[in-house]
Amino acid sequence: MPYEPPTHTVQRSLRATTGAKIVAGVDEVGRGAWAGPVTVCAAVTGLRRPPAGLTDSKLITPRRRAALAAELERWVSCHALGHASPEEIDDLGMTAALRLAASRALEGLPVRPDAVILDGKHDYLGAPWRVRTVIKGDRSCVAVAAASVIAKVRRDELMAALGRGTAAVGPYAFAENAGYPSPVHRAALHDLGPTPFHRLSWAYLEQMPRWRHLRKVRTPAQAAALESGGQLGFDF
Secondary structure, three states: OOOOOOEOHHHHHHHHHHOOOOEEEEEEEOOOOOEOOEEEEEEEOOOOOOOOOOOOHHHOOHHHHHHHHHHHHHHOOEEEEEEEOHHHHHHHOHHHHHHHHHHHHHHOOOOOOOEEEEEOOOOOOOOOOOEEEEOOHHHHEHHHHHHHHHHHHHHHHHHHHHHHHOHHHHHHOHHHHOOOOOHHHHHHHHHHOOOOOEOOOOHHHHHOOOOHHHOOOOOHHHHHHHHHOOOOOOOO
16 A cells, blocks of 8 residues: 655744754654563654655565665664663653653754654653654654654664573564564463563553562652652753
């Protein structure tokens, strides 16, 4: 099924209405996984014509996605990745963990963006960044689509490396499922329990009586205390 290619429309609008000269597209991957980090990519593209075939990473085959990511990393003006670990996700909750990962990505850029285009309808980033949220931005905005592809490919590679580098996680097949709940992953969890790479605050443990006692219970007050105490690593 053909899709309309992404454009620079939102970026041009931000430039015209806010005076922003440097605009970063931001997208995340790994939000729904049971294991591994949540990963955010921030990409600055300018207004140049993007590589052919650029769209939401979920609409591209794995082989084409890997080749496109390599091409995009050469094409973008700059990009950076930020991660929030499973432990940080457990301690902070997903919204704060996304903010942490996105802040790390944006702070990792060699230039500071004047504005950010964030995929989705919820601004999990907030001040001090000037944010424009765009539903399906990974399909409609060039910078966000580029960030989507790079984030997906690099997180998949990270999860595959976990599977190769640690024999104990081999049965979980991270190279195939990237930490998402595939049948093989579910079966390994049921038989062997969670690894240090799993998110222990998530509800899937409630469905596994042998491992239910390992579930971490986080209260909103605990996450708020971590953030107010400066433990999120932000430098505003």
